[in-house]
Amino acid sequence: MLAKIHITLKKDVLDPQGSVIANSLKSLGFDGVKDVRQGKYIEITLDDNDKDSAIKRLDEMCEKLLANMVIEDYSVEIN
């Protein structure tokens, strides 16, 4: 089972990298870039068969290690 995890900064937390990327895209002529937020993408291959228990474990992994819950949010997607 393949889990895809996206980790992003929480909505109101400043994302310096995002703003720099947005400005750079604008200066390269890409108009209409309103906002850029950057984050991390992690793939985890699990030997679980049960989706519910996998999600539970993945939540735990995110909260314990993968995401910094003080400033980041995460989302888990399972194929």
Add this chain to the structure above:
Amino acid sequence: MTNSIWQFQTDQSLVENHGLKLDEFTKIVEGLGREPNLTELGIFSAMWNEHCSYKSSKFWLKKLPTTGERVVQGPGENAGVIDIDDGDVAVFKMESHNHPSFIEPYQGAATGVGGILRDVFTMGARPVANLNALRFGDPGHPKTKHLLSGVVGGIGGYGNCIGIPTVGGEVNFHSSYNGNILVNAMTVGIAKKDKIFYSAAAGIGNPVVYVGSKTGRDGIHGATMASAEFDEDSEDKKPTVQVGDPFTEKLLLEACLELMKEEAIIAIQDMGAAGLTSSSIEMASKGNVGIEIDLSKVPMRAKNMSAYELMLSESQERMLMVLDPTKEEMARKIFKKWDLEFEVIGKVTDTKKLVLTMDNKEEASIPINILVEDAPEYQREYVVNEPSPLVELDHDELDDNNILEDLLKMISHPNLCSRKWIWEQYDHMVMADTIVRPGSDAAVVRVHDTNKGIAISTDCSPTYCKHNSFEGGKHAVVETWRNIIASGALPIAITDCMNFGNPEKPEIMGQFVECIRGMGEACSKLNYPVVSGNVSFYNETNGEGIYPTPAIGGVGLIKDLSNTMTISLKKEGSYICVIGNSNNHLGNSQYLSIVKNKEIGSTPSIDLEEELKNGKFVLNCIEQNKFEAVHDIADGGLLIALAEMSIYGKKGVNLDINKSSLTEYLFGEDQSRYLVEISKDSFEELLLEAEKDKVFFEKIGFTQADQFEIKNIGKIKVEELIQAHESWFKKFTN
């Protein structure tokens, strides 16, 4: 209403959530002649909290000596300023960022560095050195490793990126910080004496300009956000941790320094704690004028920000300035060049009020004097804690034959081992002016394009302060003074970062009062005044306060860099001598703590006359080129100091000491002492000079190739010492 004596319309819990007491709120109502609205309440809360108002500490801080012939600006501005000759000044301050660093160590420490950098470049100085003073809990505590890695990462992440070298600092571990670490950051900058910028606003009608990053909902106080006013969209309104953006700060630094070359800035203030609130009020109060701000003009990062949020946001990398109106366009161009926000958000007025509007609606109108002069000031009740008594140790319990084993144990202990793992993560050489790198007594940084330098050291011994706050306060000041002397510099002034528990507890207040008294005595005697500082109270967890920690950052001047001194042994066959009296004081020592696992006995006392005499002698000799290496004797005593000299110089020693209580002599922490390496030929002459100056001077051995040797005790390889000294951090953090 939760209490019958509460006679106001405003909800009592709202007031309490803003950290204000009933009598303080009553004072606000009397001053305004009405009850404040929510925005005004937020402003009072920010201005009258301990951090901004110094309400518990002000009375005592006034007792510290703050003047001297080299003091250009003492406490009260963004940073202190001292004269370092030739029209140059050094601008410096140390500040705490303890609580944010405990919550999110990387960002907390990073924004701490960012904040202190802004304090220094706001005054027109280019920052040239960062230092820090860090305290963590017991290494065995489950949080310590995570906090250590995060804090070191954050300090490095910010300083390395902005390109200011982190040249020194100190790190201690003690269980009293298990639930409350201390992150104190210091910055030193260099400016021209006739180009210092201050915060007093002036010129009625002049534009008030906002520059830097946009304002978001960063760091707005949690308790206040839970109030009824903020029910919609509540997930979005949670307080957020401030994230440091060193890249933007670098742009802000360059833009500000570029603008400062022009005669355009009338007043400037960084937006630190309580951002727009404290900066605007500070500028108005110092200039004895009013300020009017249209909050809808503030550059915003988030949608629908309220006046309350805009005033209390602690978004980083922002500045407020009053500009000469004829230079506004020129200034705008500079900030545009650096891709930074530049917005005229208000003007200087003659009303002596802070008036805020938003979308043409008045949001606040407060006379400045109520906020500043009428701010509460307390003389808190205090009790002076009895200093821990002298404990007579039984010499038979100490085994002189174990000295080398004890040495290895101590030199590899978290509190005495090498901090290389830390400083290798800090760029300590950028700007190409670092003359003495981390690891010596004081860091030395060249004043760019000259042959002079400044020596900087941070220090404090909380255990000393806990067991005798008066002597501990003295010691913190003296230790930096001694470090600066040992590097060949003339000590000039200090900044202090006072970290204590809850001042409402008389015994904590007693620690504060006694530390201040000790510091004041040392500063006066050594002509080493305080020019800036910061107080951090309420460092407690579950009612347990931290050890009293008055961290000191000292700055000195080396007029000729060829006189710079380091601790590393330079050659074989030199003599090793001790300067200053040894009285075998083992109380509260690292030896007892590490080897015997005991925290007992009295704090060593300092005879300031002796200190001054020995220090002057050492500096004199350094300037006359008579020493090869110098190290002050501090934590761990003589043998630890000598081992460090040996380790950094990769040279051995051969000690021949004829004393009965060898363990006490080698590990005792008597004060006012230095170890020096001298060439054999100059021994007789130095002995005579020391006698003439009534300075105790004694030869204890000589240097040799690669063995660290004590006569009649044994020897170990220097390489073995190095291994022991450098291994702990790597092992701990792996």
Add this chain to the structure above:
Amino acid sequence: MKSHVIVFPGSNCDRDIAVSIKNISGNAPEMVWHKETTINTSDLIVVPGGFSYGDYLRCGAIASTSPIMKDVVKKANDGVPVIGICNGFQILIESSLLDGALMRNESLSFICKDIFIKSKNNSSIFTKNTNIARMPIAHNEGNYFVSSDQLKKIQDNEQIAFQYCDQNGNVDNPSNPNGSLKNIAGVLNKQKNVLGMMPHPERAAEKILGCDDGKSIFESFIN
């Protein structure tokens, strides 16, 4: 000699290298803002160290899109000597003037310390004076990598400029500070007029800073 130092937002070794060049050549370089589009006639172009654009996205990636870089690439192709140090090396790689990639240090932490390098190729103008030299590194992403095909190519063309070594010149594992493939500390382009290197010779160009080995690199091409 006419030299130019490119300044990006976030550059922080621009002043340091300018001081070194002035001390050695007697002439201060011209500082060129990244938003410019052309550089005047030049004998040497320096892309300095620092954190251009905060190292956000990828080190050097955003700086390589700056207007001035088109002219840097053009002049490099015309044979003008170009040197990129630390972040400058990263920018030259992102601009495709040099081969390879600079990954995160193997230790996953920033490293600031003195190291030793030796020149692998004494035929380029940058490396002809340097045998073994001590100087600092200060970076987070200096772990050099190329594919095995490319490695063979740059080896065959003698494009490896410097390798990390010990004080006696032994190129071995303990002397590799960041995990770089083959201890590579600096590489040249095929024509040998473009050099990228992680170590900072400009921080080791005065005795008072602890070491002046860095001078030899400058002296080889500054006259």
